[in-house]
Amino acid sequence: xxxxxxxxxxxxxxxxxxxxxxxxxxxxxxxxxxxxxxxxxxxxxxxxxxxxxxxxxxxxxxxxxxxxxxxxxxxxxxxxxxxxxxxxxxxxxxxxxxxxxxxxxxxxxxxxxxxxxxxxxxxxxxxxxxxxxxxxxxxxxxxxxxxxxxxxxxxxxxxxxxxxxxxxxxxxxxxxxxxxxxxxxxxxxxxxxxxxxxxxxxxxxxxxxxxxxxxxxxxxxxxxxxxxxxxxxxxxxxxxxxxxxxxxxxxxxxxxxxxxxxxxxxxxxxxxxxxxxxxxxx
Numbered sequence: 001x002x003x004x005x006x007x008x009x010x011x012x013x014x015x016x017x018x019x020x021x022x023x024x025x026x027x028x029x030x031x032x033x034x035x036x037x038x039x040x041x042x043x044x045x046x047x048x049x050x051x052x053x054x055x056x057x058x059x060x061x062x063x064x065x066x067x068x069x070x071x072x073x074x075x076x077x078x079x080x081x082x083x084x085x086x087x088x089x090x091x092x093x094x095x096x097x098x099x100x101x102x103x104x105x106x107x108x109x110x111x112x113x114x115x116x117x118x119x120x121x122x123x124x125x126x127x128x129x130x131x132x133x134x135x136x137x138x139x140x141x142x143x144x145x146x147x148x149x150x151x152x153x154x155x156x157x158x159x160x161x162x163x164x165x166x167x168x169x170x171x172x173x174x175x176x177x178x179x180x181x182x183x184x185x186x187x188x189x190x191x192x193x194x195x196x197x198x199x200x201x202x203x204x205x206x207x208x209x210x211x212x213x214x215x216x217x218x219x220x221x222x223x224x225x226x227x228x229x230x231x232x233x234x235x236x237x238x239x240x241x242x243x244x245x246x247x248x249x250x251x252x253x254x255x256x257x258x259x260x261x262x263x264x265x266x267x268x269x270x271x272x273x274x275x276x277x278x279x280x281x282x
Contacts, residue, residue: 008038009025010025012047013049019200020195020196023172031165036052037083052085052093055162056091059281092261092262094114095257095259097256098255099256102258111258114264116236117255117257117274133213135210137180139179140181154166156267174193174194175193190273192220202274202276203275216243216272229247231249240273
C-alpha cells in the first residue's frame with residue numbers, strides 16, 4: 001500500500017459505512033505500512049484493503065479486511081488476506097471477528113477465542129453523568145502530567161507497550177484525554193475524540209468502577225448535545241455493561257477476539273471501553 005492509496009481506502013471504508021476517520025488511516029500507515037495491502041484493478045480502481053500492525057517481534061494485530069461489495073465472494077479477500085499475513089511471519093496475531101464471520105478465519109488458524117465485546121452507540125444520558133463519584137483520587141487533564149506515566153499505565157493493560165500508537169491517539173489535537181491519579185499514581189485514563197459519526201470514547205481504562213465513572217463523566221462533557229457516543233465494552237466486565245445500560249446505548253454489532261497461536265491474558269475488569277476494534281490488543 002502506498003500513501004497515495006489512503007484517500008481511496010477511506011472512500012471504500014465510508015462506502016461500507018464504517019466509522020473510521022481518514023486521520024486514523026494516515027496514522028496507522030505512518031506507524032508501519034509494511035503490513036498494509038490493497039487490491040487495485042488494472043484501471044486503477046481500489047476494491048480491497050487488508051492490514052496488520054506489528055506491536056513487537058512476537059505480537060501483531062489485524063486491522064481492516066474490506067472488499068467492495070460487488071467483488072465479494074470471488075476469493076479476492078482470501079488472497080489479499082494471505083498476502084498481508086506473509087509480512088507478519090510467525091507472530092501471534094490477534095484479530096476481532098463479527099460473530100457471523102468467525103468460520104471465515106478458522107482455516108487461517110484463528111481458533112483461539114479471547115474476549116467478546118459490543119460496539120455500542122447512542123447519546124449520553126444526562127442523568128447518568130449528573131452525579132460524579134468522588135474518592136481518594138483526582139481527575140486531571142493529560143496535558144498536566146507526564147505522558148510517560150499514561151503510556152506506562154496503558155502498557156499494563158494492553159500488555160505490549162505501544163507508545164507511538166497511544167501518544168498519537170491520546171495527544172492528537174482533537175483528543176480530550178483525562179487521567180485519574182491516586183497519590184500521584186495513574187489509576188485510570190480515557191480519551192474522547194470526534195469521529196465521522198459522533199464521538200468515540202476509546203479507551204476507558206480504570207482500576208475500579210468509581211474511577212471509571214468519574215472519568216466517563218468528565219469525558220462526556222466534551223460531547224455536544226445531539227451527538228452520539230461510540231463505546232466498545234467487553235461483556236466480561238459487568239461494571240462496563242452498567243455504563244451501557246445507564247446511558248441506554250444500542251449495540252450495533254458484537255465481535256469476538258481471536259488469536260492464531262496463543263491467548264493473551266488481560267485484566268478485563270479494568271477495561272470499560274477498548275482502545276479500538278482495529279490494530280489493538282484491547
